[in-house]
Amino acid sequence: MPHFDLFFKTEALRQRLEPHLGLIPPFFRFTVRTGTPEVRYFDQKDPMWKGFPFPVPAKTVYVFDDAIPARALGGGMDMRASIRVTREDTDDEALVLRIWHEILHAIGQPADDMARRAAEWQSISERLVWAAWQSLARQTDVPFWHRKFYSWLTERAESGAGGR
Numbered sequence: 001m002p003h004f005d006l007f008f009k010t011e012a013l014r015q016r017l018e019p020h021l022g023l024i025p026p027f028f029r030f031t032v033r034t035g036t037p038e039v040r041y042f043d044q045k046d047p048m049w050k051g052f053p054f055p056v057p058a059k060t061v062y063v064f065d066d067a068i069p070a071r072a073l074g075g076g077m078d079m080r081a082s083i084r085v086t087r088e089d090t091d092d093e094a095l096v097l098r099i100w101h102e103i104l105h106a107i108g109q110p111a112d113d114m115a116r117r118a119a120e121w122q123s124i125s126e127r128l129v130w131a132a133w134q135s136l137a138r139q140t141d142v143p144f145w146h147r148k149f150y151s152w153l154t155e156r157a158e159s160g161a162g163g164r
């Protein structure tokens, strides 16, 4: 099972988010730390990633709250992930879901494919609710569905499919 060093940049961020880490299934193990790991930066000309720090060491996750020009709120690949907390982020559980999303990427799971793979992960009753939401033009890119999809992806990873 994947074990990450999870760095919160500041003690305040750690105190705010660590109590909610239980949302993420125990398949993922964390050693929680306060501070900044060694980081590097992606293409500085790309407005999506400008100023966005990403861990250098493998098995490392970094949660930070710097005001940076990047549009990205998170990135994950290759057993590394970085998650940004902005001033507009007031939902701490949604932020922990953002961490979960990026560590799923970090282990090679298709975390962006919630809608595309709906037929694979939804039960019949969920499919009906999903269709009803869509017919009411309700946004499906929300924590309610994220939790179900990420749980499915985590079970998929545990069974050895599509990740490492």
Ligand SMILES: [Zn+2]
Residues within 6 Å of the ligand: 101, 105, 111, 112
């Ligand atoms: Zn993603």
